[in-house]
Amino acid sequence: MDNSSIITSSPIVKISNLDKYFGRLHVLKNINLEVPERQVVCLIGRSGSGKSTLLRCINFLEEPSHGNIEVDGIKVEGGEKGKQHRQLIHEVRLKTGMVFQEFNLFPHMSVLENVIEGPVTVKNMDRKKAVELAEQNLDRVGLLFKKDEYPNRLSGGQKQRVAIARALTMEPRVMLFDEPTSALDPELIGEVLNVMKKVAMEGMTMIVVTHEMGFAREVADRVLVMAEGELVEDGEPEQIFTAPKDPRTEALIIRYRAGGG
């Protein structure tokens, strides 16, 4: 996997001149980023550095104030309005799968219903076909045997794995993970990271906001470091973890080595 970042193909995600304000607060400052196909990118940084906001801008859960986002050839200008803009955002969302810190499974639906909800409601997929696809993906995350359970009967780790299966069943071009293990008990983190690793191995393009430095170092092709709304460092994991160039990265790595969060 080491050399996959060297392969140059057309980017799946391209972010140009992105700015984001919350009120008067400038949370993302002129971000430029290209993520090629099959690349696994980990986005690290202290809390409040803007990494979640950047991720949420990619599928427009946050509307960028300025700049544009291109996902698999669909280009959307931030800060615009109107029907065509909404249609483009919709298309971008169909190409991105998202996994949240708090899982956000639908509590009134069984595991299987959670997973087929997207294909059936959004893509108008034939129910039988959707179930087939959903079962495949539940098998991928190792939870096919829980398909008729309701989310409240699952552990946190299982919930997150179902959430991953739900996102995968939309057959996205890129998966976005927003601190997927931060809400989990420590002993449940491993099973989720393993599933994510498997999905990465299968060739999915992934952007992962995480505090799991071990995962970043082992699985990522590329690590991005954010601080105060800017991308301050961009490189291969080995370089970032052993020879950080930016002092803020260094501080982050030292904190991690010392066992801090």
Next chain:
Amino acid sequence: MGIFSKEGQIQKSQADLLYDIQLRKESRFRTNVGISWFVLLFILVIIFSGQEFRIGSMYFSGIKIDTEFMVNNLAYISRGLGETIRISLLSICLATVLALLAALGRLSTFPPVYALSTFYVSLIRGTPLYLQIFFFFLALPQLGIILPGFVAGVIALGLNYGAYMSEIFRAGLSSVDKGQREAAIAIGMTPTQTMRRVVLPQALRFAIPPVGNEFIAMTKDSALVSATGFVHELMWRATKVGRAQFHNLEALIMAAIFYWIMTLLLTYIQSRIEARLAKGER
């Protein structure tokens, strides 16, 4: 601590023993409350029995009521039950629809819709229900719109309760976590799909118990519709025979008993529904 044994006796953990004590305490409390209820009911019956008795030097005289009148008019008054139930059912249906629309309007980012919703709630909550009933029955004919008392009553009750219940639905909608909307949006759902498939089912489940309370309250407020004089429900029938024969006391007691029994029944049904909801998945 856990299990401790006393030479071959049945072992019970300390937790079990403490739990038993707690259960016994709770059941004793319930029994005593039940007995007290009966005593209170008994006293109420004695008061209205017309009996005269003395305790020591104190002399008591119960209120004399004409039981013959009550027996004779039982059939007539009870025939109002059906009408009371019909008004309440229709009104609660209308109120539910209006409340849901008003609550959704309250979420709208389109100013006229938001304004319409808040305007409706403010206007209705700012005026008496009694006035609203008369408005639909007595004021509208002046504009050439003549509504039968029953229809005017249902509209007024529905509009009134709709305004109050919209707060319930609003609370239900805001009880749904923001993450639920985001998850729905992230898989590509439109706002309508998000509302229909994800938010509403969860909000409605939250709203069922308080809507039950409103229904019970409305059953009693339906008595106000008798004021139109053309809806022959419980209250109308009770006041009619009561006034005609100057037996208002007996007639109103009978109506009160009917309302009370209905309320008890509805409360019981509601508690069953709540218990079932609590058991189900969340």
